Structures are given as structure tokens and as C-alpha cells.
Amino acid sequence: MNNQVLLDVSNLSIDLRGNRLIDGVTFQLHKEEVFCLVGESGSGKSITSRAIMGLLDKRKWGISGSVHLEGKQSNLIELAEKKWQTIRSKEMALIYQNPSQALHPFFKIRSQMTQMLKSKGVKDKEEINNRIMQQLHEMNFADPYQIANSYPCQLSGGMNQRVMIAMALLERPRLLIADEATTGLDTINQQLIIKQLLELKKRYSMSILFITHDLRLVSQIADHVVVMERGKIVESGPLAAVKNAPKSSYTKELWER
Structure with a gap:
């Protein structure tokens, strides 16, 4: 510390x-x-x-x-x-108790993470994809590609919580x-x-x-x-x-x- x-x-x-x-x-x-x-x-x-x-x-x-x-x-x-x-x-970033407060049920994880990066000024498609894959990999997902192309309803509660953490850490707060x-x-x-x-x-x-x-x-x-x-x-x-x-x-x- x-x-x-x-x-x-x-x-x-x-x-x-x-x-x-x-x-x-x-x-x-x-x-x-x-x-x-x-x-x-x-x-x-x-x-x-x-x-x-x-x-x-x-x-x-x-x-x-x-x-x-x-x-x-x-x-x-x-x-x-x-x-x-x-x-x-x-x-600073905040992660909630309930992923439904942060994850939209009608959009795939990739789309939501992409939108977050674009809102922070990241425009290059390759950079966006690399950052998404890296962050999901760092949350120990065995198949980041599959997670990125899933809807929240297709993932377990624990998986959605890890996705929410990955999104919060995209900008390295x-x-x-x-x-x-x-x-x-x-x-x-x-x-x-x-x-x-x-x-x-x-x-x-x-x-x-x-x-x-x-x-x-x-x-x-x-x-x-x-x-x-x-x-x-x-x-x-x-x-x-x-x-x-x-x-x-x-x-x-x-x-x-």
C-alpha cells in the first residue's frame, strides 16, 4: 500500500x-x-x-x-x-451489485464495450477489438470471443458480473x-x-x-x-x-x- x-x-x-x-x-x-x-x-x-x-x-x-x-x-x-x-x-469507475444496472439486455457484450470505448474517444476498430479481447481475457474467460458475442441473458450471473468488471476497467481507472x-x-x-x-x-x-x-x-x-x-x-x-x-x-x- x-x-x-x-x-x-x-x-x-x-x-x-x-x-x-x-x-x-x-x-x-x-x-x-x-x-x-x-x-x-x-x-x-x-x-x-x-x-x-x-x-x-x-x-x-x-x-x-x-x-x-x-x-x-x-x-x-x-x-x-x-x-x-x-x-x-x-x-474512477463503479461496479454495481446487479449487472442489470450496467448491462443492456438487448445488446451483445461486444457492442456495449465498443460503445463505451467510442464514448471515450477510441475510434480505431482494431484497437477497440484488441482492448475488448484483452480485458475479457484478463477476467479469465476461457473464450473471450464467445463471451463478446453473447447477450447478457446467455451468460450466468457470475459471468455477467465479471463482464461488468471488465467494462469498468477498460479505461484503467x-x-x-x-x-x-x-x-x-x-x-x-x-x-x-x-x-x-x-x-x-x-x-x-x-x-x-x-x-x-x-x-x-x-x-x-x-x-x-x-x-x-x-x-x-x-x-x-x-x-x-x-x-x-x-x-x-x-x-x-x-x-x-
Whole structure:
């Protein structure tokens, strides 16, 4: 792990219809770190990740505080959508729990990956094909060509999850946000995806913000852990400290379940 800060979140608060859902969330994520944001459903993990990625509609959500990415002077939560188009995928990427949120059911995988690359300015057909095949190969698909020419409905849940990760990594982002990315998969597929994510993190010198309620996975992958409860951070620290000597009663309960 690198000691340089990649993502700096300071006093992030989020309101919806007068209700405060996220209250003063502050943390720093370092380069080449696996940072786990942990909590039960409704604790505010996913909303926090979407605010970081600029995915909350400012006409509905009240957002204050700051989010800074290394090398970017602007506060990300204040950026217009047009500016975000130069950051998403290239600097930060998000993978969802459910592939249906990212994969269109009526288009083949190749078409969807091609469109993503074209939207980022890649025009050469040979380069596009090579990058698609390489990325699917790096997700350990035995036959990338067959996967590329399949519709999502022709692939298993685990395969679609790996395709979604491949798409997110096409632009080699510095930060990958994985929001409950293994929830709903069987144990074998969970372990396969975790192993691949850790391998790709090392290969690309990438950081991962891993959002989960599964403390078993946290124990396997985390460098640093932040625990959220009802929109607030109740504990933060290296994995060993948060696991072996938790200060919050809520954190203790999570580990004991």
C-alpha cells in the first residue's frame, strides 16, 4: 500500500426531502489500497459511493462537503455532468451489485464495450477489438470471443458480473468502487471475483473502495475499514485494529454475527 492519498472525502453530508441521510462522513483512501466501507443495509454506504461518483441528481439531493481526487483541484461534488464525463471510467469507475444496472439486455457484450470505448474517444476498430479481447481475457474467460458475442441473458450471473468488471476497467481507472459486487453470487463465484479483483489491483496499481455488509470478505481483502451506521462513521482503522479491538459496540455486534 502507498501512503499517498488518492481520494479525500471531507464532511460529506447528504439530505433528501429534508432528511439527513449522510452526516459528516470523512475519510481518506490511499493509493493501491483496498478500503472497505462496511455497514448494514440502510447505513448509507451506497449513497456515499454515488455521491463520490457524481451520480446523485442535485435537483433532488442536497449535498455538502468535499470530495477531492489526487490531481484534481476541483471539489468533485460541485462538478457539472459534462466535467464528470472526463473523470468517470478514466479516473474512477463503479461496479454495481446487479449487472442489470450496467448491462443492456438487448445488446451483445461486444457492442456495449465498443460503445463505451467510442464514448471515450477510441475510434480505431482494431484497437477497440484488441482492448475488448484483452480485458475479457484478463477476467479469465476461457473464450473471450464467445463471451463478446453473447447477450447478457446467455451468460450466468457470475459471468455477467465479471463482464461488468471488465467494462469498468477498460479505461484503467485509478479507483474502482465495488458496491456489493459479490452479493447474490455463490461462494465459488465470490472467491473467483475477489481473487481477480486483487490480481488486477496489483497489475494496474489501482485502489479499490469495496462496499459490503459481508465481514467475511472484509477479513480477506481489507487494508483499511470504515464502519457506517445510520449515515455516520462509527469506526475507522486498519483491518487488524477494527477486527481485533473494535471501539464501537455496533462494530463488535457486526463481527459477532
